[in-house]
Amino acid sequence: MQEERLVAVFSESARAVGSEVSIVADVEAVVDYVKQLTTCLVMVPDFASAKRLDLVSALKASGVALVQEDLRQGAATAAVGVTGANFAFAATGTVVLESTREDIRLATTLPEHHVVLLDPAKILEDDLAAVPHLRSFHQNSPRNYLAYITGPSRTADIERVLTIGVHGPKQLHILLFTGLSNDPLEM
């Protein structure tokens, strides 16, 4: 019940700020989603739940071109970045990504689409509920780059008119994937 409520609130808040929220059942659905977005280069950094799903092999097997060598140049030309999320919070539709690894940051800043895989079990109530996890990240690792992401990149700097996609991703796609991971400290 509680999870259902949080998923509902999360989805509503995320959509209100322009995120796409979808439910996916398996890795094939993720591959289909990505293929619908682009025929160009896709970047999938290294993260735990992708490894378990063997997402990279599945994408390759269905013919998706992946960024492999020069990550910086690759990310700059990729159309889609796919990552997991450590956890999320419902009140504002926010996903939280432990982005200390540079490949996570490249995949979530440069491509026009950012696809996030999120286990709905990891949706918390709000920003205050997130603080204990923030503290754990800080305690577990000496250096951190943590990101709250709430919708696509936006600006209102010209005549205060809201415009999407100024520097970061133009679209944020959140794929709710049950059974992916229930550990907020893992992506």
Add this chain to the structure above:
Amino acid sequence: MNKVRAKEYQVRIDHALATPKLQEALHKFGDAFLLAREKAFSQYDFEALRLAIADCKDEVAAHRQQYLEQFIANAEAAGATVYQAKTAADANTYIAELAKSRGVKLAVKSKSMASEETHLNNALKGAGVEALETDLGEWIIQLAGQRPSHMVMPAIHMFKEEVAELFSKVTGSEEPAEIEHLVQVAREQLRQGYLDADMGITGANIAVAETGGIALITNEGNARLVSTLPKIHVALLGVEKIVPTLEDAATIIRTLPKNATGQLLTSYVTWIRGAVPCGDGDKELHLVLLDNGRSALAESPQCRDALRCIKCGACANVCPVYQTVGGHVFGHVYIGAIGIILTAFFHGLDKAAEIVRACIGCRACVTVCPSNIDLENIILSLRETIGHEEGIGLGKSIVFRKVMRNRKLFHSLIRAASMLQKPVTGGQRTIRHLPLFFSSLTEWRTLPAVAEKSLRDQWQKIPQKIEKPRFKVALFGGCANDFLYPELGIDLIKVMNKLDVEVSYPLDQNCCGVPALYSGDKETAVALAEQNIAAMLKDDPDFVLTTCPTCTMALQRDFVEFLKDNPVWAARAEHLAEITVDAAGFIVNQLGAAEVFKGEAVPEKVTYHDSCHLKRGAGVWKEPRELLTTSGLDLVEMEHADRCCGFGGSYSLTSHPDISKQILGDKIRDIEKSGATCVAMDCPGCMLQLRGGLEKQEKDIRVKHTIELLAEALK
């Protein structure tokens, strides 16, 4: 007073007033902001949040060294290099030298007000380093060669056509003035910059002592690119950004976006601690902690609350002066009410001296401040400082020090004025035209004539028939009630007598002192406070009533503050504050007597104008409305009912009549739009302004004090 500086300032005002398009945009923005903000906070307790932020910032201010050391130790342990810059020049030199020593050619920047404060781009240019602003608004003003006119939306003063022109010069082709297209142009043009740059420069919204990390609260995503791609990351931040814990940071993050742009949360909140991986190695992270006047601010008991500021810009958004002239007039680098204070400490009193006077004192900013800063009070104390440093002008000095402090002289001069004014009044109650160099004063507003017989001079002859009074109250009339609108005092007697309250008028009462205080002459204000306390408490009244909310603030708040360390006066000032209450509030709250007027009034469509100091000072706004509706008047709310009317005492008469006129124009439009035939209020100053404006425009709308309407109802 510095004449050259004052003249340059006036030129800027004239220029801004000649740009109605800007005014229209800022007015619309102010309206939209308030709606979005209210919606964003609908599920949250704003008062609790702002008290928490104030507490947290005060805790850090009280133990500055301890939290600074904790932050630095944790940041260094995580691999950051920390530099403490005492001045703006120190910060600039450090960053420029660092850039030179690392062979940096291009530095990409995300938005940082601290770097605007230090003029970092100039310093980098001097070191042969190109600084590229990547925040859209900052890039626009960089291309235009301007400075920000708003802390959150730096290019709020520009229009899409101007942006298109600037971008066309960059791309070399004609860019259409369509916002979505222009944003795309910026995306494409700036993208390569991130990849090419050797240094990324950001600010920080928060620095967390517990972790040694910083947090950036942004929407565009450029700060994430700036802090990710280049090998070197420099974060320039004021020391006041330090908070103790992650919970404190969360409170600020919960509040700032809602109060800045009406967003529940910005697109990105980025927490960075230490030298994170970058390419094949680690990033080089430099944290430049800027003092530049902040320690001095922390040491100033009158002003230090300003260090609580989280730079949301709301104080500008709601400010009628900002909406009228914009941030290039009402600010230096930092703009709006907080900008006045920060400018004084970061850029020097000289840079703040003119804008200190530009505040009209309406307290709209105080209501929305997320750090619970009493901006108006701090601005008043800065006025006093400048008054000391530069003098308040010979004319004012004579009026306040020699005349006002001597009540008998002051009042006999006013009596003389009532005789001398006859050539211009022709015996009428208002002055429509003034000759010679005074003529501009009556161009847009008539002025009330000084009454032939002041309230104090006719008091003894006004009959009061009460057998057994419930209360004995003393009226503090204030100058306007006494000398301009004595009939208001007579109406008050009528209303109070009906409620079995006997009213006295202590004749030794003098001006409340606010005009002197607002002009920077606190000494006179304190002298007047003592005279008034003695006068009002002499016969030990049950209550002291006021009909002017500015006087109310003086009696309820200022006198106590002035005299709190004076053993002779402190307790008496406290007592006077306790028994002082404005007339409408007294009827509703102390007497519970609104019902006495039930259905007594001849029905009329009335709109209510909230006076700044009544609503946002004394907290009274429901009470007059209750009295009006109970009495049978048809109350229709105007838009922006609690927006200032532009009076502000000497603000409209001498310091900023041209801004006052614009603000009055806004108010008159709102009154007219309401369709009311009468506008009610509880302040003789607002009455003067609105009567003057409506009369000059020949509008058939009555301007009445609530007490006058109640007296009418009893007829």
